[in-house]
Amino acid sequence: MQTTPPDFDYGENRRAHSRHKVLRSAAVVFNDRNSVVTGNVRNLCEAGAKFVVSFPVDLPQHVYLRFAADEEWKARLAWQKGGVEFGLQFIERRMVGQGLKP
Numbered sequence: 001m002q003t004t005p006p007d008f009d010y011g012e013n014r015r016a017h018s019r020h021k022v023l024r025s026a027a028v029v030f031n032d033r034n035s036v037v038t039g040n041v042r043n044l045c046e047a048g049a050k051f052v053v054s055f056p057v058d059l060p061q062h063v064y065l066r067f068a069a070d071e072e073w074k075a076r077l078a079w080q081k082g083g084v085e086f087g088l089q090f091i092e093r094r095m096v097g098q099g100l101k102p
Contacts, residue, residue, distance in 0.1 A: 020044050026051065028086075029064040029072070041067070048078065048089040056083030063088070 024041045028051060039053035049065060059077055065088055066072040075088040 024067065027066045028059060028088075029066055030060050030062070033064075041065075046090075048075070048087060049073075051086045051088055053084050053086075058083065059086060062091075064094075065090075 020043065022041055022044045024044070026039060026041045026049075028037045028039070029035070037053055037057050037059070039051055041049045042052050043050040051065065059080070061077050063075055063077065064072045065075050072094050073088075073090045074092040074094060075090050077086060078089045079087040
């Protein structure tokens with residue numbers, strides 16, 4: 001009979017970076033910057049974010065997560081739940097005026 005070691009964690013602590021709960025307005029930009037979906041970032045760490053919207057949407061594999069008019073992150077869609085919750089893995093941080101075109 002195989003048993004699970006007492007220090008084994010089935011939960012959310014398998015991440016390499018600790019998450020911080022936040023409630024921050026943001027937008028996901030895609031389709032050559034012709035499409036924008038607004039929502040909120042609910043969890044944030046240096047490697048990624050959980051982005052939540054109020055209505056189901058389809059997001060492409062690569063997007064830009066924009067926190068403010070002058071800050072955005074190129075990101076990869078890591079997971080999604082019901083078209084309203086998305087896990088985004090950060091690829092690169094970009095500032096306005098520093099090569100925002102993909």
